[in-house]
Amino acid sequence: MSETSQSTPVRLGAGGHWRNWVGNQSFVARHKGEPASEDELAAMVAQAARANLPVRVAGSGHSFTPVVATSGLLLSLKAMQGVVGADLTRKRVTVRAGTRIGDIGRALKGMGLSLANQGDIDAQAIAGALSTGTHGTGITLGCLSTQAVGMRLVKADGDILDLDIDADPETMAAAQVAVGMLGVMSTVTLQVVDAYNLEEKQWRDDFEACMESHDQLAAGNRHFGFFWCPVPESRHLYCLPDLAAVSPTRREHDVCEMKVMNVTDAAPFANEATFERVAYSSEIYPIEYVPNFHELEYAIPVEHGKEALRQVRALMLTKHTNCIYPVEYRFVAGDSGMLSPYYRRASVTISVSGGPGVDYWSYLTDVDAILRPYGARPHWGKLHFNAREDMPALYPRYEAFQAIRRRLDPEDRFLNDHLRGLFG
Structure with missing residues (x-):
């Protein structure tokens, strides 16, 4: 696990309206941002912190719940796509967080690799799919997040947290399905398999x-x-x-x-x-x-x-x-x-x-x-x-997650009203 600092000031863009794919969730954000790099992403998050603004990220908008809603800075990672690294020996591939699942599959096919499993919609951004517990079917196969073995998170102050499942399995267990509450994912490393x-x-x-x-x-x-x-x-x-x-x-x-x-x-x-x-x-x-x-x-x-x-x-x-x-x-x-x-x-x-x-x-x-x-x-x-009040009984490691969340986001920058009612 390593951290680097990013605090370069940046001007946040104008805000506006957002709605999800089916139209049952919509809101107006004060600012919108569409970074094209991790540096830009970190600068935007840090600037939001200086302005005391909450931050949420919109993937492809496939959630039916108000997990994206924010009155502060709404980020889109659609300009952060593509494969950025591959370890063919270990069968690990690193992709930018905004990459769509279908695009990951097409890239893997060219490398002679495959995702172990996926859901029945492939237009989702990988970060959003992981963060919400998206899954396919198969009694011996885990959800998509079980394939995440590393990621880089932009914390609320703009610092970068580099996670690896071998070095820090505890924080990775929190980050694999975190509903965007630990930070903004910039890249994710996936454990893949031979093509089939x-x-x-x-x-x-x-x-x-x-x-x-x-x-x-x-x-x-x-x-x-x-x-x-x-x-x-x-x-x-x-x-x-x-x-x-x-x-x-x-x-x-x-x-x-x-x-x-x-x-x-x-x-x-x-x-x-x-x-x-x-x-x-x-x-x-x-x-x-x-x-x-x-x-x-x-x-x-x-x-x-x-x-x-x-x-x-x-x-x-x-x-x-x-x-x-x-x-x-x-x-x-x-x-x-x-x-x-x-x-x-x-x-x-x-x-x-x-x-x-x-x-x-x-x-x-x-x-x-x-x-x-x-x-x-x-x-x-x-x-x-x-x-x-339902959370501790449903999730035996709820308090462990909460401890990690408070450590990484002590000011609740990544919560919104919906998540505050569950985790605040």
Whole structure:
């Protein structure tokens, strides 16, 4: 761990309006900044400190929660992109914090490398995806932040903190999922793997058939996940394909849109008739979403996944029949991130959504009431109902994180109103 100082004065830019990708979060910042280098970034943060301004960072705007909102300095790292270093022997690659996940995948492919796993959206900036606990699916695979083995953070005074998981595993365990509260990430070093192709297969099944094969499919495939769709219109809301031609069920409602992916040596191909394809890993993971939903997602222990999903399904089929967005269900291995939704716990994630312009709040609070008794932890970028008093029970290392946060940001420069209610 090392620190360098950066205190060169800089003029902060004019402020303005910001909104996220789906429009449910918006605010006006007093200043905006778009640094093109770590030096510029550090100077902007230091200047904000001298002006007694809070600081937050906007990634690609995919969070549904108000984690970006600030009345002070809003930073964008979209000018800080690209690979800046690669250790091919150790399979470690360093990228600038604003680099999009899809661009990382394309760069890695050219090096003969791959991300070990990723989520189903690849337009996110890597810093934001790590900071909120973004994940893919796979019962033996951790969330994206488990691949972070080093990073450089600009602290509130403009100093640079150089973190390495081998030299300081404790601070890295706090920084891997920190929701931007420890500083502004300038670069991140990722532990990657040799390049691999994935074979993807999709089909539709009845809900009970899915539940019967749940354990076997999770254990027998590198990746397994599904969308439960209460009505035929559900899959159109997420642009899911019509899998009727390759499915054992003829039903179109109360069905699960199933997907498995496994590493293969087969050559790339795509068969649109059978919904099978093989391609480089980062070309298989993403799917296309229309920004027409507001999402809540909680992680619960994997052993309770099926019973919890059954309760959410019953809720939607009886009380909230107008809530028809698919329920996404995925698997994530446990990890050591202090604020990770998967801390020391193999998990399933259950996500539900409401439509913009629709009063879905009672539906989400009812889902929260179902999942909360299972020790549900939120994806930090998705809607949730947790408060300060919930934190210590949900996150056994909450106080350890708080100690590190206060050491690195003693004046709470990187908190906003939302985060202050949880960590202030």
